[in-house]
Amino acid sequence: MMTHRTPLLSLLVLGLVSALPACKRSESPASSDSSPKDEASSSPKPGGGKAVTVKGSDTMVILVQRWAEEYMKQNPGSPVQVTGGGSGTGIAALVNGTTDIATASRAIKDVEAQQVHARFKTEPKEIPVAKDGVTFYVNEASPLTSLTVEQLRGIYLGDTTNWKDVGGPDAPIVVYSRENSSGTYVFVKEHLLQNADYTEKALTLPGTAAVVNAVSQEKNGIGYGGAAYAKGIKELKIxxxxxxxxxxxxxxxxxxxxxxxxxxFYVRGEPSEAVQKFIDFALSAEGQKLVSQVGYFPVK
Known part of the structure; x- marks a missing residue:
């Protein structure tokens, strides 16, 4: 783990504007309600230098886009490029040297850290930048308000297939999951399923926004994702x-x-001045206020 302080250049966000889902938290002003894409958060600005690249967690895209947009307003002309693709994709890019910062909603694996060291002769540095709670969603029409960890585990292992077995209606459970490059997928597999396999009947979707959309339309559905995405569905308490x-x-x-x-955030060894300055912004009081506005939770 590490603490990083250094100045940086500024930021420019390239690519397609991915709209941010409106926040469910009372302290969180709503953004837009489109789903985030595996693209940068804002259009190019002229006169920028070499982009600081940030790639990885789809859970974190909406947050990093907000950081990038606000940071760019204060530091025009120095680009930062933000893309998603999943935690595994971001860490692979860190290993391959194609991103400056990898974002991840799960911890880096030993084998991934070893790959970084083997290629770059330095250790990856881990920087906690926000907190989240993996949230399970059901359709707004569901009478359920909570499930135990054991009940959720049974559903996602495929042992429980009817809502009546957990206090719901007599109806088959439609299970939605994330793809295996997702850090949230890995976190649920490790912490909820205790490394057992997901049910073969789980329908795999490419991002949390897609899971939320599916559950909002399927009255017997259940899915999971980051806390900031809970809009148009019901959050289950545990x-x-x-x-x-x-x-x-x-x-x-x-x-x-x-x-x-x-x-x-993960970086290779000591980050450059430009990279460090963006990290410092994310961890600043202003940056952590944006964490709450998006719908996640500050680290301090």
Whole structure:
């Protein structure tokens, strides 16, 4: 783990504007409600220097885009390019030397860290930049408000296939999941499924926004993703004993919510001045305020 401080250039975000989903948190002003894409967050600005590249977690794209846009306003002319593709894709780009910063919603694996070292003779540095709670979504018409970790595990392993078995209606459960390059997919597999395989009946979708959209249209659906995406669907609380624990800021920062997790930046060794300056902005009071506005939770 590391703490990074250094000045940086500025930022320019290339590519397609991916609109941000409106935030569900009371302190979170709404952005736009389109889904994020595997593209940069804003159009090119003339006169920019070499872009700082940020690639990886689809969960984090909406947040990094906001950081990039605000940072660019303060530092015009120095580009930062933001793309998604999944945590695994971002870390692979870090290993291949094709991104300056990898974003990940799960920790880097030992084999990935070894690959970085083998190629660049330096260790990857891990920087927690926000917190999240993996949230399970059901259709707004569902009568359910909470499930236990064990009930969620049964659904995603395929042992539980009818909602009536967990207190819902007599109807088949339609299970939605993320692709295996997703850090959220890996986190759920490790922390909920205890490294067992997902049910073969799970329908794999390319991003959290796609999962939310599917659940919003399928009355018997269930899916999962980052807390910032919960719009047009119902968030399930997790039942812990007699309590129903919501993925709220208080519960996530305290660790009471069972599926709380950090969101990371990864860099190779000591970052350049330009890269460090962007990291410093993300961790600044202003940057952490944007974390809350997007719908995630600050690291401090």
């Amino acid at each position: 039942k812990v004993g007699a309590d129903e624990v919501a993925p709220s800021q208080e519960n996530i920062l305290s660790g009471k919510y069972p599926l709380s997790r950090p969101l990371f």
